Amino acid sequence: DIQMTQSPSLLSASVGDRVTLNCKASQNINKNLNWYQQKLGEAPKLLIYYTNNLQTGIPSRFSGSGSGTDYTLTISSLQPEDVATYFCFQYNSGLTFGSGTKLEIK
Amino acid sequence: QVQLKESGPGLVQPSQTLSLTCTVSGFSLTSNSVHWVRQPPGKGLEWMGGIWGDGSTDYNSALKSRLSISRDTSKSQVFLKMNSLQTDDTAIYFCTRELGAWGQGASVTVSS
Numbered sequence: 001d002i003q004m005t006q007s008p009s010l011l012s013a014s015v016g017d018r019v020t021l022n023c024k025a026s027q028n029i030n031k032n033l034n035w036y037q038q039k040l041g042e043a044p045k046l047l048i049y050y051t052n053n054l055q056t057g058i059p060s061r062f063s064g065s066g067s068g069t070d071y072t073l074t075i076s077s078l079q080p081e082d083v084a085t086y087f088c089f090q091y092n093s094g095l096t097f098g099s100g101t102k103l104e105i106k
Numbered sequence: 107q108v109q110l111k112e113s114g115p116g117l118v119q120p121s122q123t124l125s126l127t128c129t130v131s132g133f134s135l136t137s138n139s140v141h142w143v144r145q146p147p148g149k150g151l152e153w154m155g156g157i158w159g160d161g162s163t164d165y166n167s168a169l170k171s172r173l174s175i176s177r178d179t180s181k182s183q184v185f186l187k188m189n190s191l192q193t194d195d196t197a198i199y200f201c202t203r204e205l206g207a208w209g210q211g212a213s214v215t216v217s218s
Binding site: 045049094 | 141143150151152153156164166167200205206208209210211
């Protein structure tokens with residue numbers, strides 16, 4: 001099974017900061033990766049699909065990149081409403097979530 | 107619009123079987139996959155399994171021996187059955203279309 005490792009597990013940043021969340025796969029996943037945002041008490045929301053495609057309705061400050069085993073979610077200017085836990089998810093071989101990065105405002 | 111709603115018992119006794127229903131609208135089960143994902147309190151997301159448009163199923167290898175997913179296309183419903191429940195199966199259980207649209211989740215507590 002493919003393992004997905006997210007780092008950091010907790011990230012504290014200031015409003016307006018550029019933040020980067022990382023996701024590393026245990027083997028090549030051929031860009032078959034989504035990013036989800038989950039706010040407290042809510043269902044996950046799809047932000048990015050197939051590495052770098054912005055889901056409809058998601059603000060353009062969110063972007064994704066990566067290839068092979070290493071992937072990144074970037075928020076260009078952190079907003080208060082971005083406080084959430086972010087999960088990566090691979091669907092190249094089986095289906096596996098990462099363990100999540102909790103994003104807080106400093 | 108696409109909607110999914112989970113339903114089932116909030117409390118299940120240890121060693122018993124969990125049965126959940128996902129009722130969908132706004133899309134066809136024969137053209138879309140539906141998956142079950144669970145989240146223990148304070149923890150991350152775990153993909154449990156899914157049923158594809160052609161009716162075939164895939165399961166998380168860690169749960170495969172206890173889990174069954176089926177559907178009734180005439181009622182637009184997808185079913186999850188998992189046996190031999192233990193306290194660490196306590197979680198929010200979500201159904202999701204293609205891992206895109208999600209239901210609100212159903213809270214399940216395993217306790218005597």
